[in-house]
Amino acid sequence: MVKISLDDVLYIEETSITVRGYRRRTTVPSRIFRFMDIHEGDMLRWVAMKDGTVVITKSEGKKVQNNK
Numbered sequence: 001m002v003k004i005s006l007d008d009v010l011y012i013e014e015t016s017i018t019v020r021g022y023r024r025r026t027t028v029p030s031r032i033f034r035f036m037d038i039h040e041g042d043m044l045r046w047v048a049m050k051d052g053t054v055v056i057t058k059s060e061g062k063k064v065q066n067n068k
Contacts, residue, residue, distance in 0.1 A: 011035065 013029035036058050043059035
């Protein structure tokens with residue numbers, strides 16, 4: 001089990017998952033979105049740990065261009 005000190009916590013947010021066919025989607029809460037300075041096309045890296053913890057970070061990978 002991961003122990004977290006509440007002194008280190010800035011936000012605690014919850015979201016739900018939407019499943020449509022093979023797609024699994026979730027919403028990044030607005031305060032987390034702003035905190036991480038996320039923009040359209042940014043990449044998120046999801047790391048699953050053996051203890052069940054998932055760490056999500058903004059990836060420094062290439063941005064996906066939106067050709068609208």
